[in-house]
Amino acid sequence: MIAAATARWATLADNDFGVTSGEWVRGTKSVLDPAGPQSGRIHQLFLDYFWLSVVVYVLVVLFVIFAVILRRRRARWTGPILAEPAPSREKLRGWLVGLATLATTIALFFLLAGDHAAGRAIRSLSTDNALKIRVTGHQWWWEFRFEDEAPSKIFTTANEIHIPVGRTIEVELHSPDVIHSFWVPNLHGKRDMIPGHPTRIAFRADKASEYWGQCAEFCGYEHAKMRFRVVAEPEEKFNAWKAAQLQSSVQPATDSQKKGQYVFLHTTCVMCHTIQGTTAGAMMGPDLTHLASRKTIAAGSLPNKRGHLAGWISNPQTIKPGVRMPANSLPPDQLQALLDYLEILK
Amino acid sequence: MAIKQRKLELGVLVASLALVTSCKREDRPFQTSAPSAEAIQFTRMTDFRAGGPSISGNQPSPAMSADETPEEKEFEENAYMVGEGKRLFSAFNCVGCHAHGGGGMGPALIDDQWIYGHEPAQIFCTIIEGRPNGMPSFGGKIPSFQVWQLASYVRSLGGLVPGDAAPGRDDDMHGGPPENSAPNQKPNDSSLPKSAEMPK
Numbered sequence: 001m002i003a004a005a006t007a008r009w010a011t012l013a014d015n016d017f018g019v020t021s022g023e024w025v026r027g028t029k030s031v032l033d034p035a036g037p038q039s040g041r042i043h044q045l046f047l048d049y050f051w052l053s054v055v056v057y058v059l060v061v062l063f064v065i066f067a068v069i070l071r072r073r074r075a076r077w078t079g080p081i082l083a084e085p086a087p088s089r090e091k092l093r094g095w096l097v098g099l100a101t102l103a104t105t106i107a108l109f110f111l112l113a114g115d116h117a118a119g120r121a122i123r124s125l126s127t128d129n130a131l132k133i134r135v136t137g138h139q140w141w142w143e144f145r146f147e148d149e150a151p152s153k154i155f156t157t158a159n160e161i162h163i164p165v166g167r168t169i170e171v172e173l174h175s176p177d178v179i180h181s182f183w184v185p186n187l188h189g190k191r192d193m194i195p196g197h198p199t200r201i202a203f204r205a206d207k208a209s210e211y212w213g214q215c216a217e218f219c220g221y222e223h224a225k226m227r228f229r230v231v232a233e234p235e236e237k238f239n240a241w242k243a244a245q246l247q248s249s250v251q252p253a254t255d256s257q258k259k260g261q262y263v264f265l266h267t268t269c270v271m272c273h274t275i276q277g278t279t280a281g282a283m284m285g286p287d288l289t290h291l292a293s294r295k296t297i298a299a300g301s302l303p304n305k306r307g308h309l310a311g312w313i314s315n316p317q318t319i320k321p322g323v324r325m326p327a328n329s330l331p332p333d334q335l336q337a338l339l340d341y342l343e344i345l346k
Numbered sequence: 347m348a349i350k351q352r353k354l355e356l357g358v359l360v361a362s363l364a365l366v367t368s369c370k371r372e373d374r375p376f377q378t379s380a381p382s383a384e385a386i387q388f389t390r391m392t393d394f395r396a397g398g399p400s401i402s403g404n405q406p407s408p409a410m411s412a413d414e415t416p417e418e419k420e421f422e423e424n425a426y427m428v429g430e431g432k433r434l435f436s437a438f439n440c441v442g443c444h445a446h447g448g449g450g451m452g453p454a455l456i457d458d459q460w461i462y463g464h465e466p467a468q469i470f471c472t473i474i475e476g477r478p479n480g481m482p483s484f485g486g487k488i489p490s491f492q493v494w495q496l497a498s499y500v501r502s503l504g505g506l507v508p509g510d511a512a513p514g515r516d517d518d519m520h521g522g523p524p525e526n527s528a529p530n531q532k533p534n535d536s537s538l539p540k541s542a543e544m545p546k
């Protein structure tokens with residue numbers, strides 16, 4: 001029991017993040033553990049606020065205690081205090097109140113200036129040579145399109161992206177349905193995604209790690225399960241990942257995989273999903289070309305394992321009620337074949 | 347006197363509560379088609395259609411099996427269902443051919459002319475089977491509950507579903523009045539398509 005709790009605490013401390021099934025998928029999600037210049041600046045601002053508030057709080061509490069003690073002592077010496085205090089003491093009090101007001105004003109202006117400076121600093125990241133990603137927030141999943149000058153180098157993925165460490169990432173945020181908000185706590189603050197009005201932010205990851213992102217603007221039933229993952233890694237590893245994403249999908253080799261592809265292309269799936277290299281090209285759901293290369297499914301709700309995938313395809317409504325993918329009651333042989341096929345989509 | 351009034355008030359309250367619970371407008375049944383073996387056959391019918399062969403093939407046409415026809419109320423008196431139909435009408439690109447109901451390459455759906463009938467089951471059949479003059483078949487590609495949602499939305503375009511369930515706003519440029527203020531029309535079945543009308 002205690003061992004289990006400690007183990008759990010260890011994972012928590014390691015900042016892994018729980019998904020719906022109670023399992024853990026690697027990745028940090030904390031504003032207190034900044035991994036880039038922007039989140040660092042925001043964290044610094046938070047610390048300024050925090051420590052100043054602590055000082056003020058301690059001072060106020062000390063003064064209250066001091067006042068209580070003083071008054072009680074005096075009451076013991078002189079009995080009930082008369083209504084009119086001595087004029088000299090009145091003057092002292094006036095000075096004290098004046099000083100406290102001045103100190104408060106200075107402190108507030110200090111915070112205001114810090115706030116302003118932080119706001120400027122996090123917007124000042126140079127976007128020369130930035131990696132441009134067009135992000136679309138859908139109810140309730142994320143679409144990422146990696147832009148490039150050359151059309152043949154543009155690719156689309158969903159719910160999980162890799163980014164190179166140390167390079168500025170410029171994201172352009174879109175929404176086709178309702179307002180969402182793009183938030184990777186370890187990398188930057190929140191930015192709303194507004195239908196018909198693209199917004200932008202730029203950020204940089206200085207530490208190679210895996211981070212969780214989360215929609216931060218209530219957007220319907222499954223808002224809480226609208227997550228994504230950001231894998232920050234060295235440039236070479238990122239380039240390898242990008243090259244793999246640019247590939248067309250793996251073609252089925254075994255009979256079962258071939259049957260699975262046939263099922264995919266001849267049932268409902270083809271109405272909503274894209275798999276590059278096949279005839280499936282709809283954009284109502286996540287691009288599945290490289291589904292097997294992602295660690296989670298359903299926008300970070302479940303680890304990407306065969307059993308979860310089977311459950312998701314059979315009845316996504318039990319996992320994310322209201323989700324915009326219908327239940328599919330495929331006969332067992334077709335479902336197994338479909339899973340065999342989806343598992344090769346590295 | 348006062349007690350009588352109290353009783354009356356209570357009565358009205360209870361009655362309106364009963365109304366609220368029996369109101370289908372706001373239900374959001376996400377589990378519309380609980381997975382079952384029939385559900386599959388339901389969406390896959392004959393090998394015999396424009397969209398190419400289906401997987402299991404040779405199933406009877408769904409619109410033919412009466413027991414599968416849902417209670418009309420379930421879809422047409424429910425704002426969520428009609429609203430989902432509206433979303434799917436764009437998502438599955440019906441708008442590409444029918445525009446937002448006004449018609450384009452496909453016939454207008456906001457008028458009172460119905461070439462293949464205005465009943466939900468007839469529209470269901472139109473979507474599943476396709477129609478010879480260019481309406482593609484979506485059989486096996488759209489699960490049946492979504493087809494019913496689409497059918498109820500198509501009917502709302504012609505003012506055939508209750509106004510309180512029909513959508514009241516658009517997310518895009520539309521021009522016309524919203525579906526919930528579509529005029530009530532007397533549907534005119536077995537109309538001729540525009541192209542077949544005599545030149546005036």
Ligand SMILES: [Cu+2]
Pocket residue numbers: 180181215216217218219220222223224226
């Ligand atoms: Cu949200």
